[in-house]
Amino acid sequence: MLTRRSFTFLSLASGLTACVQPQDNAVTRAESVSAVPPPPPMPEFYGAITDEPFPIPAIPPGSVRPELWRQEVANPWPERVRGTIVVDPDARLLFFLQSPDRAMRYGVSVGAQGFSWSGTARLQFRREWPRWKVPDSMIERQPELEPYSVANGGMDPGPGNPMGARALYLFQNGEDTLYRIHGGATPEGLGRAVSSGCIRMLDQDAIDLHDRAIHGADVIVFPSIQASDAPPLY
Incomplete structure (x- = not known):
């Protein structure tokens, strides 16, 4: 028989389960984002040039295909x-x-x-x-x-x-x-x-x-x- 006490317990358990699930999803999403590889490093010849009359900045990684x-x-x-x-x-x-x-x-x-x-x-x-x-x-x-x-x-x-x-x-x-x-x-x-x-x-x-x-x-x-x-x- 489902008593008031057991009903309350089940309701609390369900609520706890509902709260825990988004946290698992959040972890999964975070892991998915962290799994995206960083852009490849630019070749060294795209680094900053400092021996010209005017400075030439380095090309940022990932900015050029x-x-x-x-x-x-x-x-x-x-x-x-x-x-x-x-x-x-x-x-x-x-x-x-x-x-x-x-x-x-x-x-x-x-x-x-x-x-x-x-x-x-x-x-x-x-x-x-x-x-x-x-x-x-x-x-x-x-x-x-x-x-x-x-x-x-x-x-x-x-x-x-x-x-x-x-x-x-x-x-x-x-x-x-x-x-x-x-x-x-x-x-x-x-x-x-x-x-x-x-x-x-x-x-x-x-x-x-x-x-x-x-x-x-x-x-x-x-x-x-x-x-x-x-x-x-x-």
Whole structure:
């Protein structure tokens, strides 16, 4: 027979069971969260650079997908001359062809829709910590950039200058295309179509490419068939 006393005991026991169960679930959830592996460490060459005129911070772990890390790969275009630079904007990758067999590959961000450029250009010259001289076409869209126009001498190099630590200047038939391969990319922007046409790299990668690049080499930028990820950054 179920007496008042036994009923009370069973009710208390049920209440205790109900209280204990969420704690077990909480432990399970905590264990599940702790089981998520930490992001892979960034290669050492993405560490902070302190011997440049301006400091370059380290790239935080987990902020760049491994497939966008700088790495040596098989050369996809072995018939092309050593030193050729090839940009595949839809893959968000830049290749520096080292030999018929090997290439150095870098992750990049590329031009947003309506601002991208494609074709074959000549690497006319390179600059360390370049000035940013805003072309008139950009000032028409963003009048607030007038202080950094060509006529006004551009923006001083250093932190805040979107050109970053290095720039490669692309010419076609002897004329400046106004498009550049340069540093200044943020980890969160890498691998996206977000700029006003230029090819942006992490500063660590831009320095590496600058040191490898060959004056007068071909720079081939494939046309993009994908939509933009966001409005241009500048």
